[in-house]
Amino acid sequence: MAEMRTPFFHSFMVNDPALTKVVLKERPDDFPKSDRIAAGLIPLLGRDSVFLTNGAQWKQQRRIIDPAFEGGRLREIFPVIWESAAAAVARLGATPAGSVVEIDHHASHAAADVIFRTLFSIPIESDVAREVFEAFRDHQRSRPVMNLGAFINLPAWVPRFPSRKTGETARRIRRLISKMVDERQAQIAAGTAPDDLATKIMTTADPETGALFTPAEMVDQVAIFFLAGHETSASALAWALYLVALYPEWQDQAAREAQGMAAEFSALSKLRINRDIFRETLRLYPPVPMMVREATAPETFRDRAVPVGAQIVLSPWHLHRHTRFWQSPDDFDPARWSTPECRASARDAYMPFSEGPRVCVGAGFAMLEGTLILAMLLRDFRFEVVEGRDPVPVAYMTVRAKDGIWLRVTPRGPVNPPAQTTG
Numbered sequence: 001m002a003e004m005r006t007p008f009f010h011s012f013m014v015n016d017p018a019l020t021k022v023v024l025k026e027r028p029d030d031f032p033k034s035d036r037i038a039a040g041l042i043p044l045l046g047r048d049s050v051f052l053t054n055g056a057q058w059k060q061q062r063r064i065i066d067p068a069f070e071g072g073r074l075r076e077i078f079p080v081i082w083e084s085a086a087a088a089v090a091r092l093g094a095t096p097a098g099s100v101v102e103i104d105h106h107a108s109h110a111a112a113d114v115i116f117r118t119l120f121s122i123p124i125e126s127d128v129a130r131e132v133f134e135a136f137r138d139h140q141r142s143r144p145v146m147n148l149g150a151f152i153n154l155p156a157w158v159p160r161f162p163s164r165k166t167g168e169t170a171r172r173i174r175r176l177i178s179k180m181v182d183e184r185q186a187q188i189a190a191g192t193a194p195d196d197l198a199t200k201i202m203t204t205a206d207p208e209t210g211a212l213f214t215p216a217e218m219v220d221q222v223a224i225f226f227l228a229g230h231e232t233s234a235s236a237l238a239w240a241l242y243l244v245a246l247y248p249e250w251q252d253q254a255a256r257e258a259q260g261m262a263a264e265f266s267a268l269s270k271l272r273i274n275r276d277i278f279r280e281t282l283r284l285y286p287p288v289p290m291m292v293r294e295a296t297a298p299e300t301f302r303d304r305a306v307p308v309g310a311q312i313v314l315s316p317w318h319l320h321r322h323t324r325f326w327q328s329p330d331d332f333d334p335a336r337w338s339t340p341e342c343r344a345s346a347r348d349a350y351m352p353f354s355e356g357p358r359v360c361v362g363a364g365f366a367m368l369e370g371t372l373i374l375a376m377l378l379r380d381f382r383f384e385v386v387e388g389r390d391p392v393p394v395a396y397m398t399v400r401a402k403d404g405i406w407l408r409v410t411p412r413g414p415v416n417p418p419a420q421t422t423g
């Protein structure tokens, strides 16, 4: 655990699984989301986004949202994600064989397509989806991972983010989303709405109070589904492709596993290698590198007094690479996921989706999406690293590469069977 104290803020970086469990699982109500992080995200997400709210309001929102993402719905959205994966394969197939491409751009495109198709039944090529996607792209690179000025509680007169440009892109994105929500509201009223995630969420009443989301509240939820659902998945997919480019033997195994897979939900259970590669990627490059909570009562952590208002920083990035919990933590080793030791490490020190009641709404969705798109891309293409273009991880809204992740992409052609051992 590390304590940091300045005139502006007092924070504790907690890297001990016993303490992360207290904060996230055992007493989450005593450690709500920090207002200081919310400040930087409100222009884009609005005040009522489930990502930022706390207490009774947050609990009600999860009661409405969670049913849309439960197991049975994943089976229903599988064909939609398959279509997105096929579209991603086609886009990459349209680039000249052997060209060097910015793979994180393709990953963002694919992840945004998944969100639009599953939420609003529209592909990324539709006008409104493309406009939102482009506005997000402008927004993303102009924002740091958090509003630093707000985090350290600087006096109000100190200039801080968001800049005018980020404010403008946030307003543009929210206007477009409002229009989509209004149109969907009208379709629901007319009985013509498609059976997708947006309709499910907008027609689900809170089982305790009977309340539905108002259109304004729904705009805040769509903004976070788009942000949380596309930025994170894109980051994970891009790093996964980079890692298999670094480790071609894993890439070939994953490609073989993906040959001939059927377009049906049950095919997923056969993608064990692809799934373990994706899990291992989330360990080494967790898209959300850190989370922040605020202490609302005096605490003692490891004999240190934690005052009210202290910021508690939880870092998947550090926990996932902690030598006490992981063997050779910096190595890329998808095989570790089949060992009993890894099960213990994962239980104590693996939280790419956070844990406890505030765990990521879309964790199951993201595992399906990541595994399937990875498998379909590896089935059809070979990815190779490019000399002099090693990506350097940086925290924007998620963990991205400073100058992008560039890989050489070649159509794979027939895949050789695994080498046979004789004797």
Ligand code: HEM
Binding pocket: 050, 051, 052, 062, 224, 225, 228, 229, 230, 232, 233, 236, 282, 286, 287, 288, 290, 291, 292, 351, 352, 353, 354, 357, 358, 359, 360, 361, 362, 363, 365, 366, 370
């Ligand atoms: C690889 C992909 C993903 C990763 C690594 C990821 C990770 C996370 C993490 C770590 C949190 C907790 C953040 C915090 O407490 O500060 C979170 C929350 C959330 N995620 Fe995800 N996420 C992913 C994909 C998705 C998808 C696909 C969706 C929706 C379609 C989604 C929706 C959300 C929402 C709504 C929350 C807020 C939950 C709450 O506060 O109650 N995420 N995610």
